[in-house]
Amino acid sequence: MNDFTMTRGERRATWALGSVFSLRMLGMFMVLPVLTTYGMSLAGASEALIGLAIGIYGMTQALLQIPFGLLSDRIGRKPLIVGGLLMFAAGSVIAAMSDSIWGVIVGRALQGSGAISAAVMALLSDLTREQNRTKAMAFIGISFGITFAIAMVTGPLITHALGLSGLFWMIALLALAAIALVLWAVPRPEAHLLNRESAMVRGGFRTVLANPRLLKLNLGILCVHTLLMSSFVALPPLLEQAGLPRDSQWQAYLVTMLIAFVSVVPFIVYAEKRRQMKRVFQACVLVMLIAELVLWQAGLQLWGLLAGLQIFFIGFNVMEALLPSLISKESPPGYKGTAMGVYSTSQFIGVAIGGSLGGLLYGMGGAPWVFGGCSALALCWLGVSLTMQEPPYVSSLRILLPEGVEATPELEQKIRACDGVSDVLMAPAERSLYVKVDTKHLSRSDLERLIVA
Incomplete structure (x- = not known):
């Protein structure tokens, strides 16, 4: 059997x-397009509190994402995933x-407390071999x-069929179905594997947070989700x-989604094949x-709003596909899992800021304030x-x-000397090495042959 073919278990x-x-x-996402319209009928609801209900999920996710990922190394992946669900x-x-906005806020906060993303990726790493792990993680991304x-x-x-309460009951059933799958x-x-490509390393956060290139990418995903959540506070109503x-x-x-997916x-092909990721x-x-400016100027013109929505999701979908690839390329060898943990935390901080700030702006000045604020943020991000x-x-x-x-210094020097290798980290305790390599010059199989030569 081809060693790169996934087994039945994988x-x-x-x-x-x-x-x-x-x-x-x-x-998580089914609530986004409906909470600002249907949620206004809840007792005590206001634009600012609706925004808080949208954003508080991200706040608790951001706080617990990294601790839950590290905890899964101690108590096991499956128990933590089931507990989070x-x-x-x-x-x-x-x-x-709940029939009040405060009950929904409490529920959303508890939803976000089940931060299982890092544990899911770590479990996937435990269950797949090195040569097939990239394919497995690409499936998750798609x-x-x-x-x-x-x-x-x-x-x-x-929500139209069952109401907002019915939507949340449906979401609870989806969570129970996920538990059954787990x-x-x-x-x-068979064992928990320490794999720095998918798991977070306790001593690695300082290295990741001190990297200015990664900081700009983390700011990018924060801005993406701030813009998304803020815009969807104002857009449905x-x-x-x-x-x-x-x-x-x-x-x-x-x-909108069909067109954005095709676009x-x-x-992505141009960015990866032509090596123009910075330009894209x-x-x-x-x-x-441009999308935020179009939405800002559209007023109550439906076609203007739909045009802005379409432009936004073209940029959003490309950025969602591009940023994880950039994180992988920019992370130091052996710190990709840690970098992705910080990246995910930044994403949920953006959710928290976007929902809360969007609600405040909407309550103060309506949709023009929201889209004007989003335009200002996007302009600052463009400058960065x-x-x-x-x-x-x-x-x-x-x-x-x-x-x-x-894992000897001589082996490390031999790997570093290869054409296409940019960096190497030796991990003797794991009996492994982490390599940043241009696969157009040197493949995994080439490296494996070189190691035993």
């Missing part, structure tokens, strides 16, 4: 964990049973984008005022700035992006040392 683990991740993210389900039930699109369409449909579909790992009923808005989201492909990144920031350097076009590889081969 395919099962990838499918099951991808489904768990998707069910949870579906529950139970918290998510409990938060959904609290929100479903499922994220598809889930977001499905959530934007199904959220309004379910217990009965996800294989049990504005579309309704412009003549698109809340129960028909799913049609606009469906068309992503040429941008800056272009996406400019596209998102112009200082960005071209990333190294390298892949992060973890090579396990075969029996009889030791």
Whole structure:
């Protein structure tokens, strides 16, 4: 059998964990297009409190993302994932049973407390071999984008049929379905593997936070989700005022998402194949700035709002695909998992800021203040992006040392001397080495042959 072909167990683990991740993210995003319209009927609701209800999920996620990831190394991946999903389900039930905005805020905060993303990725690492791990994680990334699109369409449909309470009950059922998958579909790992490519290293946060290139990328994902959440505080009620009923808005989201998905492909191919990631990144920031300006100036003109929505999601979808790749390229060898942990935390900080700030601005001055504030943020982000350097076009590889081969300084020097290798980290305790390499010059199989030569 081809060693790069996924085994049955690897395919099962990838499918099951991808489904768990998707069910949870579906529950998170289905609320986004409906809370600012249907939520205003809750007792005590105001624009600012609706924004807080949207953003508080990100706040608790940001606080617990890294601690939960580190805790999974101690108590095990599956128990932590199940516990996190139970918290998510409990938060959904609290929100479903509440008729006040404060009950929904408490429920959303508890939903966010089930921060399982890092544990899911670590478990996936335990259940897949080195040569197939990139494919497995790519599947998770693709499922994220598809889930977001499905959530934007199904959220309004379910809420129109069952009400906001019914939506939260549905989200609770999705969480229980995810728990069933973890217990009965996800294989049990033979051992917990320390893999710095997918797991966070306790002593690595200082290295990651001190890297100015990574800081700019973390600022990028923070801005992306600040713009998303802020815009969706104002956009659904504005579309309704412009003549698109809340129960028909799913049609606009469906068309928008389909066009945006198709548009992503040429941008990503151009960025990766032509090695123009810096140019595409800056272009996406400019596209998102233009989108916010269009929304700002559209007023109650429906076609103007739909045009701004479409432009925004083209930039958003490309950026969501581009940023994880940039993090992988810029992270030091052996610190990719830590860098991704900080990146995810930055993403949820953006969710928290976007929802809360968007609600405050909407309450103070309506949609023009929200889109004006988003435009100012996007303009500042564009300025920062112009200082960005071209990333190294390298892949992060973890090579396990075969029996009889030791992690010695001589081996490290031999690897460093190879054409295409930009950096190496030896990890003797793991009997492995982490390599940043341009795979157009040197493949994994070349490195493995070199090690035993």
